[in-house]
Amino acid sequence: MKNKILYLSAAIAFVTFTSCKNESQTTNSDSDQKEYVGKEIGSEFDAEIDKLVSQMTLEEKIGMLHGNSMFTSGGVKRLGIPELKMADGPLGVREEISRDNWAPAGLTDDFATYYPAAGALAATFNQEMAYTFGNSVGQELRARDKDMLLSPAINIVRTPLGGRTYEYMTEDPFLNKKMAVPMVVGLQDNDVMACVKHFAANNQETNRDFVDVQIDERTLREIYLPAFEASVKEGKAYSIMGAYNKFRGEYLCENDYMLNKILRDEWGFKGVVVSDWAAVHSTVKSLKSGLDIEMGTPKPFNEFFLADKLIAAAKNKEISEAEIDIHVKRILRTLFQVKAMGGKERVKGSIATEAHYQDAYKIAAEAIVLLKNENNALPLQLEGVKSIAVIGNNATKKNALGGFGAGVKTKREVTPLDGLKNRLPKSIQINYAEGYLERYEEKNKGNLGNITSSGPVTIDKLEPAKVQEAIEAAKNSDIAIVFAGSNRDYETEASDRSDLHLPFGQEELIKKIVDVNPRTIVVIVAGAPFGIDAVSKKTNALVWTWFNGSEGGNALADVLLGKVNPSGKLPWTMPKKLMDSPAHATNSFPGDKAVNYAEGILVGYRWFDTKNIAPLYPFGFGLSYTTFAIENVKADKTEYALNETISVSVDVKNTGKADGKEVVQLYTSKSDSKVSRAAKELKGFKKVLVKSGNSNTVTIKVPVKELAYYDVTTKKWIVEPGKYTLKIGTSSRDIKKEVVVTIK
Structure with missing residues (x-):
């Protein structure tokens, strides 16, 4: 009987998409992309927060800014402020560990669902699966009474050798952001915080504690920041984790340019910045540069930079109490936002249920x-x-x-x-x-x-x-x-x-x-x-x-x-040999004390396609047990203004004998650009189920602003006027049809 049920669920997973609808998703039509938008941190509790802060001692405030166990930062019991409870989570909610060391707590009620790694999630090329992943893990996190999941990890796969490639999704900034946002929204729909990591330019484990990453500004903006920016602006992520490494000479947990100027001033981030464990190197500087919570590995918690050292700095007038208040208020706002405070009913959650195992199955199968x-x-x-x-x-x-x-x-x-x-x-x-x-x-x-x-x-x-x-x-x-x-x-x-x-x-x-x-x-x-x-x-x-x-x-x-027709696509390029990969071809991995990203914007398939180097298997590649024809590709217009959206319709015909899913991929290129550009860049994709012998029309929408490059002189995103080629295919190397449009 059990096998029959599993067979049935497999068939259902093959024939239909799962849809987790809630107020965060708006659907225009079956052929349009769904939009995933998170809930903004509100200001309705600001008066209550101000009152709480006015009643707190300096020591109580500072107690909230650093770990008081391996996975909690401090609360204030007498004022009803709880600890902020965190859990690791790239593969699901981590087991409970001891309060003051990494040893397992030895509990019998901390089993959880093991979810596919983020590389697998990215291979689905399916935003609904990303929402399902986040929503399912979010329920498990709440069942364990946690406030923050230390996930997702959305750093770009720069080298195929990376120790964390399995959890870093993809080599492509567009695919990364399109999968990260619904995952963040799905998580936070369960009254928990996503902690998006590791901000930023954290693309190797070698010397990660101190390596100084050098990236030109255009590359930073076009490759390494888009998924973080989208997680903040669209997903409304409530927390961000600062990385271990340095960026342009400054550690990332005390990097004013990244944490204050970009994250808060430019993007309007309202949440909390948490350090990676033991990634803090200063007291006053890290706090003034935008860090809110210092977490770490075992040493007495009062010895953290934002513990006794911060109390001393405040008493010596090296930092004002008003500055400390800013960080305390940020933490309190997020606690109210996820209903850990404020008396609102909070999601209870569920864990290791058959429904969650089936969520994991659906993602794995795709x-x-x-x-x-x-x-x-x-x-x-x-x-x-x-x-x-x-x-x-x-x-x-x-x-x-x-x-x-x-x-x-x-x-x-x-x-x-x-x-x-x-x-x-x-x-x-x-x-x-x-x-x-x-x-x-x-x-x-x-x-x-x-x-x-x-x-x-x-x-x-x-x-x-x-x-x-x-x-x-x-x-x-x-x-x-x-x-x-x-x-x-x-x-x-x-x-x-x-x-x-x-x-x-x-x-x-x-x-x-x-x-x-x-x-x-x-x-x-x-x-x-x-x-x-x-x-x-x-x-x-x-x-x-x-x-x-x-x-x-x-x-x-x-x-x-054959009960499930494979539909996964590679979320990174499989090289024939290591030296074909950009970071290795340019001899710029792993660096020593510093690493210069010499390949610039040509990361992953952008390098292979621009340099005309044949990969073993290209980005976006994956076969099916059936065959598909891409027909009748057309844009809704020939000319577009800067504020418009290009709409491309495609007929996907299943010419084989089995029902199956295909991922239609839209790449753009501009051959006469005044700046150097990649041969093509992914700007849209859509996964569609087509029954044998049938044809489905898919619509892919590309806002014209997606065609912009980052101009370092004006510090603005610029869409060049002129002709752009839209390339429709089933991998970065298998382009079936092209359409030329003009941007006015």
């Missing part, structure tokens, strides 16, 4: 990317199949916990092997073999958590007995599926990888398996690009899945068996 499928090797045709070999440590590896970053304690994590067991008919024999061992060099094990250029060093020599067992399983099975790739011990916060090679001898293992069983499918489980050129050439079918949440194994099995 995130899986089909990279290669020759001879229709997929979906698996089971007629006459009596046995399937399942090979690889990643078939059973769990990724909810692991590595140096925040994981999730969950009661449900369906592995790929579990998923196949759940979904395959009982008549089919599964022959499992581990194939390769996940091993690291002992002397390098300590690198995990050290900020070095490379994380744990893997042992890539295969174990002969394990290989032989895998070969026998493949030989004696009708079909073989090899699960390779990475895991969250190898891809981790606090260290970047040293290269793109597949670890643990996997490439050699795959070759041996394909040699004995030509019906071999390879599934890569990973959150960031790997060097899979040789593997791609060797196998008929190649599938990319992610650290894909509690239901990841079931979603994957449903894709392999």
